[in-house]
Amino acid sequence: MIELMNISKTFNAGKANEVKALQKLSLNIEEGEFVVIVGANGSGKTTLLNLMAGTVIPDTGSITIAGNDATKLAEYGRSKWIARIFQNPLLGTAADLSIVDNFRLAALRTKSKGLTIGKNEAFKKQVQEKIATLGMGLENKIEQPIGTLSGGQRQALTLLMSVMDECKILLLDEPTAALDPRSAETVMRTAEALIKEYKLTAILVTHNLKDAAQYGSRIIQMGEGEVLKNISAKEKAKLKQAELYEWFG
Ligand SMILES: Nc1ncnc2c1ncn2[C@@H]1O[C@H](COP(=O)(O)OP(=O)(O)O)[C@@H](O)[C@H]1O
Ligand SMILES: [Mg+2]
Secondary structure, X not given: OEEEEEEEEEEOOOOOOXXXXXXXXXXXXXXXXXXXXXXXXXXXXXXXXXXXXXXOOOOEEEEEXXXXXXXXXXXXXXXXXXXXXXXXXXXXXXXXXXXXXXXHHHHHHOOOOOOOOOOHHHHHHHHHHHHHOOOOOXXXXXXXXXXXXXXXXXXXXXXXXXXXXXXXXXXXEOOOOOOOXXXXXXXXXXXXXXXXXOOOEEEEEOOOHHHHHHOOOEEEEEEOOEEEEEEOHHHHHHOOHXXXXXXHO
């Protein structure tokens, strides 16, 4: 689904503050995989996601997405394949607009799965049904400005809106880092359920080793712009939590 070949990216090349963010990195992610990426701060995790999303273009190497050469394709040219969730819950939604209007915007943006805009009341009913699946009781608050909700509620709604797009790939960059533990768990469970339901290919960057153990099929550890460890789903299933901490802690 995503093929990175020999990717290098240097920021501020030739200057005193030069950073080799990625170095000859190759990675192949199959359709339907749920890859977890761990690694120290500054190891290149976000840059890797930026490369997939098209907000950073590599110096060398190639990127293929769904069989298409995407190496030089701008972000908007890839949005039909890719949805992205950031650490900050405020980034995904418009605070002053109601829940239902945020969904209307999301539905307008691309061809949405299972939402037809049309008549107002019918649209509201569809949105309520979708939101009810989160099990957060938000289906009764769809006229409320989204800015009045908690970070966890907002992040769960952002997830729901983004996977309703026609996208096939979900990029999650520390989606729970700004949340309290309970909201974090709700958001991760929601993500996992949506990834299954919509048969998405997913990539999760996390600092939380418990999440790394619990979610996803494969674990990759990054260090200094390279893949240090690449543990298959089969190997991961055999690893005990303690071993995981030993490896990645
Ligand atoms: N746009 C940029 N300009 C300059 N340096 C950058 C830029 N983006 C990332 N970097 C640098 O590249 C390295 C990798 O960053 P990043 O991918 O954000 O790491 P991680 O997400 O693993 O913490 C860091 O040293 C960071 O400071
Ligand atoms: Mg990062």
